[in-house]
Amino acid sequence: MHRLGGAQEGGSAPGDRRGMGQEFVDHRRYVAGDDLRYVDWSVYGRLGEMQVKEFAAEESMHLVLVIDRSASMGVRRDGQPSKLELALDIGAALGALVLWRGDGVTLLVSDRDRAPERISFRGRSRLMELIDQLDGVEAGGGDREMLGLREFFRRREMRSTRPVTVLLSDLLRPPADFDSLFTLAARHSVRTHVIHLAAPEEVNPPLSGRIELVDSETGEPLVLEVDETVRKTYRQRFQKHLDAIRGAALKRGIAHVLLQTDEPMEEAVLSLLRDGRLFR
Amino acid sequence: MFCTVTFEQPGAWIWIVLVLPLFVFALYRRKTLRVQVSSLFLWKEESHSRRIRLGSRLSGWLSLLLQILVVVCFLAAWSGPRWGGAEKSGEQTPSRLVLVIDNSPSMGAREDPSGSRRLDRALKRARDWARWAREGRTVTVVTTSPEMRVRFREGETAREVRSGLMDITVSGLPGEDPLDVARWVQKMAGRTPTRVVVLSDRVASPNPAGSGLEWVEWEQLGQPVPNDGILTVRSVRNIRGPGGVLVLDLVCDGGRAREKTIVVREGRKIHYQETLNLVPGSEVIRHRVKMDDLGEGALEIVLDPEDALSADNRFQVKIPAPLPIPVVVVGGPQGKASALDAALFALGDRVDRKESVRLESDSPPSLSRQKRCLVVVQEGGTLGVREKGVTLCLDPDLLCQRLGVEKELVTSPRRSVRVQQEPLWSGWANLHDLIVRQHVNLTSWPGMNPIVSTQGGHPLVLAEKGPESLRVYLAFSLSQSNLAALAAFPLLLEGLLEQVATMNPDRAVQARSPEEIRLDPGGEVTTGLPVESPSHIGVDFEFDLRPLCIALAVFFLIAEWGLDLVRRGRRGKP
Structure with a gap:
């Protein structure tokens, strides 16, 4: 187990900064002192102007996985995987990719009685440890991950590592809570990605008639006479909630992705990677 | 339901x-289907969650x-x-007391040695009852005088009730039956807890279960008048034609001395009223009644309407003045049209032909028509009419025996005539068991010999001599508009028989009536069994x-x- 180090390390992941990597990013006007090896002569031939090719700086990637293990993530229905299972699968897949590249992964997990603890992994040899650690995660942790994430953003050593934080949660809390979290992440220049997990019945509840709803976290009952009007109101409220979170995330430059548990996990991960919503 | x-x-x-x-x-x-959801966050307003939760549980x-x-x-x-009932009636606290005071003429009788009238005793009892009017309870005084049909006084204090009692006097007319007034009070009271006390000298009628009168308290003032000293009219003459003087020959036969009231009225208009203190005897008392404005209408002579001889205490005689009665029909076997017509002709000039019953031959009339008809022809038993609680009985055998005729007048058109065996007479028939067989118009009665005629000379008892025997027919009049005249029927019969007896002094003629009086073998006429007043007075209200x-x-x-x-x-x- 390693603590996240404070020194910047080279890696295989392209960063936002321009550097000596292999991935072409853009052209810029040549200025005196630039290396002539990076002058794009074909452009000079067409335009008669010297342009220098810029490449993304290849830097060491550090993935911070924050998995919401509250009780709401463990609700399972109709044989579909729970949101926590999907979050763990996605976290394992992303962690495997990062570790396979030799980069580091930090898992932010909490115990039932203790504050969140950061567990770091680096290198391919630690892949099985990461998977074993993820297998041990169970639902019922409450909001401790969110508290740990706030503390994580405030830590100075994490600012220097510029980690990529991935939050996997159902986000069933008031948008104001996440707005403050996103603001904190933006203030500390932490690249954050939010994978919003939702069950299909949360997006479009198939309920009808006299229903007693029981909160999975608090056990609170709520008796409702669910009809089309109620369902329509719920859908509108869910969409409003989703728009609020998405708007707060985009406002702070945070990527937000909605995934439903009835979608295949492989396709979901590949979709995240393919369209660059998660990693560039 | x-x-x-x-x-x-x-x-x-x-x-x-x-x-x-x-x-x-x-x-x-x-x-209710129980479903676990991730969070109720989106299902309810967070700010109102606590209130909704509490309201949901309470609701x-x-x-x-x-x-x-x-x-x-x-x-x-x-x-x-059900609520209430007979067993709880005594526990009810009625808020209204209705005193039904009988102020009919008989209440003016003085049987008390002190000289107080029955009405005085009734008013004294009413004043005692007036103390009941307190604490929000009201006392209503209802009298039975016919002038106002009922006199209604209501007071909330005993003083008001007592002051109202001072205006009550003995009426000159028979008035309403206290029993009917009690029923009327019961009907008007509805479900209001009401206590009814009847102050009358009449014998309380039995209150069978379900009659609705179990809750009426009946205070009888005075003893029932024995059926003696019967006042009858021997003859009525109008010596000056319409208007003038009526001469009444009265006979108070047998029994004890008592007061008798004579009322001559035309409809509700009273022409004459007098209370006579008669001494029972067989002598004829000639009473002259001066009539100043005698009109063309029907006059009624009401003789002591409280006489116990009549069950409903309406003892009256209708003199053969111009009669607005609808019809007079004499029933008899088919083929006796001449006799029937003769009887009809007996009062033909006084019958309104437009209201006559038109009956086809052999067609029985309807029940309502039967009520308009009086048929006194019956086979082998007593001739009789029963209507409005009065039963008239006449023994045809005895009549035929006294008249010296054969009993051929009795013919029953229906076999369903109910005959009740009695000690002296063989039975009586109900009016509704008799039917009219024929009704024809006739202007003369050839071959008929009137035995008894009315004051105007119209025959009431006709005799027809047949090939082998003598047949006798009786014709009686009844007013459809005044069924109370039925009460006069026994007296009329009695008068007729008196006429027959006068014509045949060596033969006795006898008649008995009404149904409330039983004739014992010894010939003594007594009233019915005394009826006990309801000992338990309360309000018998039972609610479903x-x-x-x-x-x-x-x-x-x-x-x-x-x-x-x-x-x-x-x-x-x-």
Whole structure:
């Protein structure tokens, strides 16, 4: 187990900064002192102007996985995987990719009685440890991950590592809570990605008639006479909630992705990677 | 519809058909599916979650309570609950007391050695009852005088009641039957707890169960008048034609001395009223009544209307003045048209032909028509009419024997005539058991010999000499508009028989009436058995609570639905 180090390390992941990597990013006007090896002569031939090719700086990637293990993530229905299972699968897949590249992964997990603890992994040899650690995660942790994430953003050593934080949660809390979290992440220049997990019945509840709803976290009952009007109101409220979170995330430059548990996990991960919503 | 459930009324179990679907509906309607959701965050307003939670729980319990009440009320309605009843009547505290004071002429009789009249005793009792008027209870005084039909006074204090009693005097007319007034009071009182006290000198009628008079207290003032000293009219003459002087020959026969009241009236207009202190005897008392404005209408001479001879105390005689009666019909066997016509002709000039009963030959009249007719032809038994509580009986055998004729006048058109065996006469017939066989118009009665005629010379008893025997027909008049004249029928019969006896002094003629009087073998006429006044006076109100239970059940059902609608409306904005 390693603590996240404070020194910047080279890696295989392209960063936002321009550097000596292999991935072409853009052209810029040549200025005196630039290396002539990076002058794009074909452009000079067409335009008669010297342009220098810029490449993304290849830097060491550090993935911070924050998995919401509250009780709401463990609700399972109709044989579909729970949101926590999907979050763990996605976290394992992303962690495997990062570790396979030799980069580091930090898992932010909490115990039932203790504050969140950061567990770091680096290198391919630690892949099985990461998977074993993820297998041990169970639902019922409450909001401790969110508290740990706030503390994580405030830590100075994490600012220097510029980690990529991935939050996997159902986000069933008031948008104001996440707005403050996103603001904190933006203030500390932490690249954050939010994978919003939702069950299909949360997006479009198939309920009808006299229903007693029981909160999975608090056990609170709520008796409702669910009809089309109620369902329509719920859908509108869910969409409003989703728009609020998405708007707060985009406002702070945070990527937000909605995934439903009835979608295949492989396709979901590949979709995240393919369209660059998660990693560039 | 709201009958009590008994084994004799299995139809009342139909209520269970209403309860069972409701019960099943209540069971299956409220089935709630329990679903675990990730969070109730999006299902309710966070700011109102606590209030909604509390309201939801309370409304749930309230809904359950209302449903239970609905079922309980329907079950209670099905069981047919009742409140009150005879056993609780004594515990009721009626808020109204109605004193029915009989101020008919008989109440002016002085039987008390002190000289006080019966009405004075009744008023004294009424003043005692007036003390009952206190603490919000009212006392109403109702009299039976015919001038006002009933006199109604109501006071909330004893002084007001006593002051109202001072105006009550003895009426000159028979008035309403206190029993009828009591029934009227009962009807007007409705469900208001009312105590009725009747102050009268009449014998209280038996109160059979279900008659509605069990709650009437009857205070009898004075002893029942024995059936002696019967005042009868021997003859009535109008010596000056219409208007002038009526000469009444009266006979007070047998019994004890007592006061007799004579009232001559035309409709409700009283021409003459006099109270005579007669001494029983067989001598004829000639009484002259001066009539100043005697018109063309029917005059009635009311003789002592309180005489116990009449069951309803309306003892009156209609003199053969111009009669607006509708019809006079004499029944008899078919083929006796001449005799019937003769009888009809007896009063033909006084009969309104337009109101006569038109009957085809051999066609029995309707019941209503029968009431308009009087038929006194019957086979082998007593001739009689029974109507309005009065039964007239005449022994044809005895009559024929006295008249020296053969008994051929009695012919029953129907075999269903009810004959009741009595010690002296063979029976009596009900008017409704007799039918009219024929009605024809005739201007003369050839071959008929009038035996008894009215004052105007019209025959009432006709004799027809047949090939082998002598047949006798009786013709009587009855007014459809005044059925009370039926009460005069026995007196008329008696007068007729008196005429016959006068014509045949060596033969006795006898008649008896009415039904309330039993004729013992010894010939002594007594009144019926004394009737005990109800010892337990209270208000016998019994309410059927089934409509109330049903109303409550419907109310709770509507309330529960309303509550459900409110909850639905709240859930429309989760």
